[in-house]
Amino acid sequence: MFSKKKAIIIGGSISGKLAARILSDFFKEVVILERDKEPEGPFPRKGTRQGEHLHALLFAGQYGLEELFPGITEKFYSSGAVKINSTKDLAWFHHGVWKLRYAGEYTTTLQTRPHLEWHIEQYMKRIPNVSFHYNQDVKNYLYNVAENRVYGVEIKDSDHSIKSLTADLIVDASGADSLTTNWLTQRGITVPSEKIAIGLSYFSRLYHLPDSKNRDWMIKIIYPNPPHEKIGGTISKVEGERYIVTLLGYQNKIQEKEVLKSDNGFLELSKKLPKLDIYNEIKDGTPLTKTSVYRVPQINWKRFEKVEQLPNGLLLIGDTVCRLDPVFGQGMSIAVLEALALQKLLRDKNTLPKTATLFHKKVSQIISPIWNMVITEDFRYPGISGKKPISLKFQQWYTKNIFLLSSQNKTIYNSFINVMHLLKPTTILMHPRIIKRVLARFFLNK
Incomplete structure (x- = not known):
């Protein structure tokens, strides 16, 4: 028996899909509005600019995802994802030393983001009260001033016509560039935020590698040792007997034009890592894709829990709230933890306004220690600006x-x-x- 009528999710991102999964248990109808066209398979999509780069699902995210989508982990493996022992099959050079390697108690799933996201979407499409609406560009909120309540959205359709949809709850899962902050600012509502300029760039390619009896790992991480080393990288086996290689640089250290000016630029960049391990793997490999670039000039935590006049009927989740340094691979797992927090609050049968208020506070509690861990590392580079912890x-x-x-x-x-x-x-x-x-x-x- 559903206690609420309709919810609209802005953005079919992973956090958007997770929110829809939770809300489907409590709302009669859940609508996901996605700007991209309908995917035809586990391929990168335009609206997910980071989709062609390395992603990680941490243990907390992996276990939470299985809880929300029972059996999905086995679906990953049956369609090619790679299951590894998390400490034995990981070779990790970190701050100038190699981590220990041994057969530990944890396992990790290696796969591309499109592969993971595709399986989540297929699961979602089997839920009868959830619908995907593609090619939908949300332009504005429908807002009742007297009640300080958002009650719907205005959408530009694929034919450029404008239409309106109403709902009891609007969830903004559209990411770091969402319309919410500007929309609130136009109404005189300030959203406090913490920003750290890191000047991060990602460069990625998929490879086929020749067999090697010396390859005793499934994923290898070469992390830069700050403050002097600013370039690092990771090579990971993924579905389809392929390897995804992501090279990264902090503080705009990598010259993008140099990397992209020739087909050999990516290989040359791999020589600049603290160790030549990745270069030695890919120099005889076959590139399967061109070099993809993703930039993160700054990380940003928008403190929606501190906004006193946040309109009722509006809930923020995922990168809409906090865009972290992706090097640490925590974004997807945070989205899972946020979804589970939302599930608990809805099970407690709070009113929607109270649920949103409590949820934003809980999201802050989830993010706070992770944000602190991330900026502790980012601030090892001199010249990075932003609010520094006292300790x-x-x-x-x-x-x-x-x-x-x-x-x-x-x-x-x-x-x-x-x-x-x-x-x-x-x-x-x-x-x-x-x-x-x-x-x-x-x-x-x-």
């Missing part, structure tokens, strides 16, 4: 020791993995036995 210097010193000890101590590495994959809070890294090892390392190297 930044200590956090950077302490986490650096955790990173280095992860190449020697299995217990510490396991704790770090649980934090990185959003299974445990960062406070577990302050366990007395870990503090003792950090201090021992410090005094030994003093």
